[in-house]
Amino acid sequence: MDSSGVSGWMHHLVVDASVKYCNCYASRPFYRLVSVACFALCVLFFVLSAQQPSVSRRTHQLHDAGRRTLSLSEPGGPRVDAFDLxxxxxxxxxxxxxxxxxxxxxxxxxxxxxxxxxxxxxxxxxxxxxxxxxxxxxxxxxxxxxxxxxxxxxxxxxxxxxxxxxxxxxxxxxxxxxxxxxxxxxxxxxxxxxxxxxxxxxxxxxxxxxxxxxxxxxxxxxxxxxxxxxxxxxxxxxxxxxxxxxxxxxxxxxxxxxxxxxxxxxxxxxxxxxxxxxxxxxxxxxxxxxxxxxxxxxxxxxxxxxxxxxxxxxxxxxxxxxxxxxxxxxxxxxxxxxxxxxxxxxxxxxxxxxxxxxxx
CATH class of the missing domain: 3.90.550.50 (Spore Coat Polysaccharide Biosynthesis Protein SpsA; Chain A)
Known part of the structure; x- marks a missing residue:
């Protein structure tokens, strides 16, 4: 399973479990605070998940910049044909x-x-x-x-x-x-x-x-x-x-x-x-x-x-x-x-x- 599949599976797992947990205990005064915390965790998870693609894009941009940087492996520098005009x-x-x-x-x-x-x-x-x-x-x-x-x-x-x-x-x-x-x-x-x-x-x-x-x-x-x-x-x-x-x-x-x-x-x-x-x-x-x-x-x-x-x-x-x-x-x-x-x-x-x- 690729990273996107794992990410989707985790979404369903956390969201389903969180919703069931919140529905079960929302009616009890003692656990209302737990329900709020549950909801906050869901929001935090979605925010972090949404940031992953942008981080990935930035990583790819850095790699592209690295590929654009001139390689100086040749001791005398890049060679240019004197007859190529x-x-x-x-x-x-x-x-x-x-x-x-x-x-x-x-x-x-x-x-x-x-x-x-x-x-x-x-x-x-x-x-x-x-x-x-x-x-x-x-x-x-x-x-x-x-x-x-x-x-x-x-x-x-x-x-x-x-x-x-x-x-x-x-x-x-x-x-x-x-x-x-x-x-x-x-x-x-x-x-x-x-x-x-x-x-x-x-x-x-x-x-x-x-x-x-x-x-x-x-x-x-x-x-x-x-x-x-x-x-x-x-x-x-x-x-x-x-x-x-x-x-x-x-x-x-x-x-x-x-x-x-x-x-x-x-x-x-x-x-x-x-x-x-x-x-x-x-x-x-x-x-x-x-x-x-x-x-x-x-x-x-x-x-x-x-x-x-x-x-x-x-x-x-x-x-x-x-x-x-x-x-x-x-x-x-x-x-x-x-x-x-x-x-x-x-x-x-x-x-x-x-x-x-x-x-x-």
Whole structure:
């Protein structure tokens, strides 16, 4: 007999016995109290029985969550075919990858690979970044490199093709290039690193995600990463929105609700290179992916990778606040809403001799 049969049999046994007992003794004054107690026991039994299915459902939910958690049985993490260009969680394809003309030759020898989420029609922003903090002269001594992640379907595709041929630093997917598809761009970047940047080699030491209106103080940030997180295996660090976000940084004009799990701002966050493949594998296990890129990667995916959550808060990453004084960026990792013109102005200050921001 199964558990439901036993439960039904017990219902009949207890209820029948209780009713007979109560009918027999209800007319006697001495046993009226016993009748009330009998009735209370019946009610209690029904309440406890009714709770059993909900407890069972919760147990099944916990088991399902356990099955969704990423298995890390492979020492090197999940393996991804470098020649498979399908981003499986969302069903789109990578249609363009960085070439040998890019600022880096191999992920295996790269300490920091920076993915800049851009748009097809933001060529001026990419040019400003290439000529300032992400220039070959600035990044090569640091063993760092930059890749621009874009979508398709909007903007001048011919101009983008020429740009990609010239610089070799474009990673493109065949999805519509819109703000709400930032989740796809970041997942595409994870996929690219998971396949060891299309070459099947070891991943870079650190991977950064940022946007094309961000100034990145690469030397200062990379020095801090090497010093403070040298032995980290599964780590995400950035500005946790619930702690530092100013008003108006989210799409609906509000700060991150405190009821959401901690996640770091997509304006700039860093993860260990080996974690990229694990986050990409976890992306397929997220039941309801959110279109909020930073929450999807650093909370939804990270929570499915043992040891990757919670992220590490560092206020030197921007959470969306505006920095008006260029010289304050000397002690920050990133700055938000930096125009192309200001990228150049900041870089000129940082590279001049003497540096006006270091004149104490």
């Amino acid at each position: 399908t981003v499986k969680p969302f069903g789109f394809n990578i249609v363009r990858q960085p070439t040998h003309k890019s600022s880096f030759k191999s992920c295996e020898k790269t300490d920091l690979l920076i993915f800049v989420c851009s748009s097809v029609d933001h060529a001026d922003r990419r040019t400003a970044i290439r000529e300032t903090w992400a220039s070959a002269e600035a990044l090569a001594p640091l063993n760092a490199a930059v890749v621009f992640a874009v979508g398709s379907g909007v903007g001048d595709q011919d101009a983008l093709h020429q740009e990609a041929e010239q610089f070799g630093d474009i990673l493109q997917g065949n999805f519509k290039d819109t703000y709400m598809n930032l989740t796809l761009k970041s997942t595409m970047a994870l996929k690219y690193v998971s396949g060891a940047c299309g070459r099947g080699t070891k991943p870079p030491r650190f991977v950064m995600k940022t946007d094309d209106d961000i100034f990145v103080n690469v030397p200062f940030m990379l020095s801090a990463l090497k010093k403070n997180l040298a032995g980290a295996k599964r780590m995400i660090t950035g500005c946790i929105k619930q702690r530092s976000a100013p008003r108006g940084v989210s799409a609906d004009g509000r700060t991150a609700p405190s009821i959401l799990p901690d996640f770091v701002a997509g304006a700039g966050y860093v993860l260990t290179g080996r974690l990229a493949a694990e986050l990409y594998a976890a992306a397929s296990k997220v039941v309801k992916p959110m279109k909020i890129e930073d929450f999807f990667v650093t909370a939804q995916c990270a929570k499915l990778v043992p040891g990757a959550y919670p992220p590490k808060h560092d206020p030197r990453f921007t959470c969306g606040g505006i920095v008006k004084d260029d010289c304050k960026l000397v002690s920050m990792f990133t700055a938000h809403k930096i125009t192309s013109h200001r990228q150049s102005a900041i870089w000129d200050k940082f590279t001049s001799d003497p540096n006006p921001c270091m004149d104490f």
